[in-house]
Amino acid sequence: MAIKVRKLSYGLGASITGVDLRSPLDDATMADVRKAWLDHLVVVFPDQVLTPEQQIAFGKRFGPLDDHQAAPFYRHPEYPEIYLITNHKIGGRPSETKDTGRMWHSDHSFTTRPTMATMLYCREIPSVGGDTMLTNMYMAYESLSDAMKTVLDRLEAVHDVANYHANNPYFRDRDTGQLTEMKKLSPPVAQPVVRVHPETGRKALFVNEGTTTQFVGMTSEESRALLEFLFEHSVRPEFTYRHAWKVNDLLMWDNRCTMHKALADYTHDQPRHMHRLTVLGTPCGRSYEGDTPPR
Ligand code: OGA
Ligand code: MN
Numbered sequence: 001m002a003i004k005v006r007k008l009s010y011g012l013g014a015s016i017t018g019v020d021l022r023s024p025l026d027d028a029t030m031a032d033v034r035k036a037w038l039d040h041l042v043v044v045f046p047d048q049v050l051t052p053e054q055q056i057a058f059g060k061r062f063g064p065l066d067d068h069q070a071a072p073f074y075r076h077p078e079y080p081e082i083y084l085i086t087n088h089k090i091g092g093r094p095s096e097t098k099d100t101g102r103m104w105h106s107d108h109s110f111t112t113r114p115t116m117a118t119m120l121y122c123r124e125i126p127s128v129g130g131d132t133m134l135t136n137m138y139m140a141y142e143s144l145s146d147a148m149k150t151v152l153d154r155l156e157a158v159h160d161v162a163n164y165h166a167n168n169p170y171f172r173d174r175d176t177g178q179l180t181e182m183k184k185l186s187p188p189v190a191q192p193v194v195r196v197h198p199e200t201g202r203k204a205l206f207v208n209e210g211t212t213t214q215f216v217g218m219t220s221e222e223s224r225a226l227l228e229f230l231f232e233h234s235v236r237p238e239f240t241y242r243h244a245w246k247v248n249d250l251l252m253w254d255n256r257c258t259m260h261k262a263l264a265d266y267t268h269d270q271p272r273h274m275h276r277l278t279v280l281g282t283p284c285g286r287s288y289e290g291d292t293p294p295r
Contacts, residue, residue, distance in 0.1 A: 001029045005036045005043075012136040012258065013241035014040035021048045021058045021250065030061055037117075038200055042134050042241060042253040049248055050121060052079045052275060058250075059119055059277045066108075066115060066278040071182060076275070085120065085274040098272070101262035103164065104135070104235060105210030106255045107278060110161040112189050116281035118260075119252040124273040125245040129266030132243045133235075137204040137257050140234040141194060152193045156216040157207050157227075158288055160188040164210045190216050191285035197256050198282050204257040205234055217291055234259060256281065 004018045016036055019025060025033065037043050050058075056079060059065050067080040074090065074097045076082035084090065087098035107115045120132070141149065165179050193215070195206035209231040214223035242263075243251060253260060266272065 001026065003029060003032050003036065005040070007040065008044070009241040011139060011239040011241055012041040012134060013044070013243070014042075015044050015046060017046065019045065021045060021050060022054050024057065025061070034062070037252060037254065041136055041138075041258050042243075042251065044243065045250040045252075046246060047248050048121075048250045050250065052076060052082050055119070055121055055250070055275060055277060056081050059117075059279060062117055062279045064280045066280050068278075069185070071185075081277050083276045083278075085272075085276050087268045087272050098268055099262075099264075101132075101260065102264060103208075103210040104133075104231065104259045104261045105164065105208045106137075106206070106259050108255070108281075109191060109206065109208060110159040110164075110186050110189060110211045112285045112287060113283055114191075114281050114285070115255050115278040117252055117254055117279040119250060119277050119279070121275040121277075122245045122247055122249045122251075122273075123275060124271040125247060126266040126270035126272055129263070130245055130272045131263045131265055132245070132251070132260055133240055133263060134243065134253055134258050134260045135235050135240045137206065137234060137259060138197075138202050139239045140230075140236075141203050141205040143236075143239075144233070149194075152205070152230075153203075155193040156190040156285075157193050157223075158188050158213045158216060159191050159208075159211040159285070160213050161186045161211060162188075163213050188213075188288045189285045190288040195256060195284065200257075202257070205230065207231070208234075208259050216288070 003016050006015045008014055014036055065081045068075050068083045074084045085097045085100050086095050107118050162183050191206055193207055194203050196203055207230050214220040
């Protein structure tokens with residue numbers, strides 16, 4: 001089956017048409033899809049009508065799937081591989097995943113096994129808005145000066161899921177016990193600031209405003225200015241793609257070389273409902289017990 005790949009923006013993103021994901025793709029088509037995804041960092045398959053089983057079967061072609069132990073609250077009741085990003089009520093209570101992803105981040109960078117890919121399947125979307133922004137972290141790295149690259153190449157940074165909640169206006173004032181639970185499941189880790197992509201061998205910047213708190217070996221005060229520069233630099237408009245969803249879009253991004261953010265460009269009086277799955281990544285980073293205090 002010949003797939004059709006069409007680039008969607010300068011920075012990253014392509015659509016893939018000419019495939020029907022309801023039944024298994026042959027190996028040659030799968031290889032073309034994987035290549036397009038590695039080349040474009042995020043791909044959308046429009047107009048796919050998929051059951052959870054079909055989405056899971058397609059996801060597994062990329063590697064083993066996460067069963068969402070690090071955030072068990074919103075797993076699909078029948079399919080632990082599917083996680084619900086939704087503003088529908090869950091168990092009679094407002095869903096906290098309705099405000100997921102409101103700061104730039106890379107999925108599970110706060111663990112030592114950050115995810116390879118996230119696949120988000122759109123079931124319901126407001127009539128306008130509910131868009132997702134993505135950015136190209138190869139470009140973010142490659143556009144730095146050589147002197148800055150040399151500094152960053154040697155650094156590690158601390159990633160902590162607690163930061164995501166502490167600095168996020170949507171979560172700051174409501175710890176429902178889930179945050180405490182998530183912090184327990186995911187203590188802080190140290191990640192390389194520049195990550196070598198395990199498949200392409202290219203270097204990408206790997207810090208994000210959601211979870212990165214400081215550089216290892218520096219105080220948070222010392223870290224702040226450079227981190228803030230990197231956060232801002234990483235999301236220069238020319239590095240980004242903004243996905244305006246349509247129902248039955250299946251969007252898949254590579255967490256090893258992109259960041260993403262859910263825009264709050266809608267209100268919750270209209271439904272937004274996504275079936276998410278994540279493909280496990282390879283180990284990256286190490287656990288972090290803290291630095292020796294500076295003299
Ligand atoms: C995610 C996420 C963004 C969105 O699923 O990891 O950040 O727009 N979602 O729903
Ligand atoms: Mn995310």
